[in-house]
Amino acid sequence: MSKQFPTYEVLSNTAKTEKLTLLQKFAFWFRDFLENAE
Secondary structure, eight states, X not given: OGGGSXXXXXXXXXXXXXXXXXXXXXXXHXXXXXXXXX
16 A cells, blocks of 8 residues: 555655756756856
């Protein structure tokens, strides 16, 4: 029964991955912004 629902660890790991992806997107955007500013 517990296998039917994602565990707290899975949810927290997914949230960490999504946050990391957002940080990576922001880093790429910021890098492009600096390159265009020069």
